[in-house]
Amino acid sequence: MKIAFYTLGCKTNQFETQALETMFSERGHEIVPFxxxxxxxxxxxxxxxxxxxRKSRNAAHRAKALNPDCILVVCGCYAQVKPEEVKEMCGADVVCGNGDKSRIIELTEQAVAERQYICTVRSGFDHGPFDFMPAGSLKGRTRALLKVQDGCQNFCSYCLIPYARGLSRSMPLEQVRSEAVRLGEAGYKEIVVTGIEISSYGFDLPGKLTPTEMIAVICEAAPEARIRLGSLEPRTVTEDFCKTLAPYKNLCPHFHLSLxxxxxxxxxxxxxxxxTARYxxxxxxxxxxxxxxxxxxxxIVGFPGETEEDFDNTLAFVEKCAFAQVHIFPYSSRPGTRAASMPGHLTHAQKQVRAKRAADVCGLSRKAYLESLVGQTVEVLFEQSQKGLYSGHCPQYCLVKAEGSRLSGKLRQVRIDSTDGECLYGEIL
Ligand code: SF4
Incomplete structure (x- = not known):
């Protein structure tokens, strides 16, 4: 069969799609572009x-337009939370719950053979231990995602994810080690440690392991690869976290702390x-x-009840933190969450104004951070070329562009000469 994939959302979804592509391919199916x-x-x-x-529904309609007789398999958090809507509005043939992603091949083959609607969605909290899927990618050996954790039990008031993914569960540490060794030996240049809430890693495992231990194990298991961390809860960063991990020179000096x-x-x-003090x-x-x-x-800007003064406090704090980059999201109400029924919702226009003001402040701190790298030499993992310039990321996860040829997947030392406030420009040494 020819199979095409479309992925929305977080790095965990990207990891799972990479794993599914590998699994379908090993089973003899052909992966084609979407x-x-x-x-x-x-x-x-x-x-x-x-x-x-909305984007999930649009992708479904595009697939049906490309081949009206196709089997449409919809998985992920939208499918888990609203299976009926996904069946009706996407025209899905298979609605696969988050607990069954590793069974998608079997479900797809069954749907092709029987042409019967299949839905495997159970309660998001009804799951077994960590659902293992192999890390790696069919698209070269540049960067691999390694999912070490799933689920979340923080129940932020605006978020549906704990209902869609269930409570936190972790990949056993020995499996983390062997996956990291395998990826390192396979020649991946960068391993991105990912999960829904990797700061919760280990609480569910015997002996209550910590994220710090897990990260140290990965750094040691794949010493030739750069290790990049996914998003961390701010309290994960302690003196012990820093003292333990600072000696690992392959750990990227890039930390994404959700504010x-x-x-x-x-x-x-x-x-x-x-x-904010702990942050x-x-x-x-x-x-x-x-x-x-x-x-x-x-x-998140424009949260229910956020006054002008609250927002000014946020802008002042963001400025004080001097972030290298900020992803700004106007608050999006998700029915079923506590925040959805809070008083004081802002209008779309008010949220857009706040997003623009935040972008202005964050743009200045990004520019200042990029300028701090001018004159330095950084190691760049090149990925693609456009208009005669190759681009890739340095350990700090800033985009770097330089002249060169046949650099895809290669690591090179680059002297940074300038920045335009968006990316860095340099010369390969
Ligand atoms: S920590 Fe992240 S995934 Fe968990 S509830 Fe909060 S926002 Fe959602």
Whole structure:
């Protein structure tokens, strides 16, 4: 069969799609691009925002337009949370729950053979231990995602993910080690440690392991690969975390600490478990132990009840943290969450104004961070070329462009000469 994939949302979804592509391919099926006619299309959906739902439906309609007789398999968090809507509005033949992703091949083959609707969605909390899927990619050996954890039990008031993914469960540490060894030996240049909430890693395992131990194991198991961490809850960063991990030179000095708001009242309303003082302590620790590191974050603007003063506090705090990059999300109401029924929802226009103001502040700190790298030599993992320039990322996860040829998948030392505030430009040494 010809199978095409479309992935929305987070790195965990990207990991799972990579794993599914590998599994389908090993079974003898052919993976084709999503814009080509295929026998089956697998859409790995996201429901973090209303936009995620809409994009998932659009992808489904595109697949049916390419081949009206195809088997349409919809999986991921939108499928898990709204299986009926996915069946009706996407025209799905298979709606696969998050607990059954590793069974998608079997379900797809069954749907092709029987032409019967299949839905495997159970409660998001009804799951077994960590559902293992192999890490790696069919698309070269540049960067591999390694999913070490699934689920979340933080129950932030705006988020549906705990209902879609269930409670946190972790890959056993020995399996983490062997997967990292395998990826390192396979020649991957970078391993991205991913999960829904990797800061919860290990709490469910015997002996209550910590994320710090897991990260150290990966750094040791794949010493030739750069190790990049996915998003961390700010309280994961402690003196012990920094002291343990700073000696690993293959750990990228890039830390994504979810902030969401720089106002303590709003953080409380969001049911986040830290305040701005604790967050700032994490930034200080990281900068002390990893000098020059990039700290990046996510920010939700226009949360219900966020006043002008609250938002001003957020902007002042964001400025103080001097982030290398901020992903800004206007608040998106998700029915079924506590925040959806809170008073004080802002209009679309008000949220857009706040997003623009935040982007202006964050743009300045990004520019300042990029300027701090001018004159330095960084190691760049090149990925693609466009208009005569190759581009790739440095350990700090800034985009670097340089002249060169046949650089895809190669690591090169680059002297940074300039920045335009968006990316860095340099010369390969
Ligand atoms: S930490 Fe909060 S925002 Fe992140 S997945 Fe868990 S509940 Fe959602």
């Amino acid at each position: 814009n080509q006619a295929a026998d089956a299309y697998v859409i790995n959906t996201c429901t973090v925002t209303a936009m995620g739902d 969401q708001s720089g106002c303590d009242k709003t953080l409380k309303d969001m049911n986040r478990k830290y305040d 700032f302590l994490s930034c200080q620790l990281l900068r002390r132990y990893f000098p020059g590191c990039a700290i990046t974050t996510d920010l």
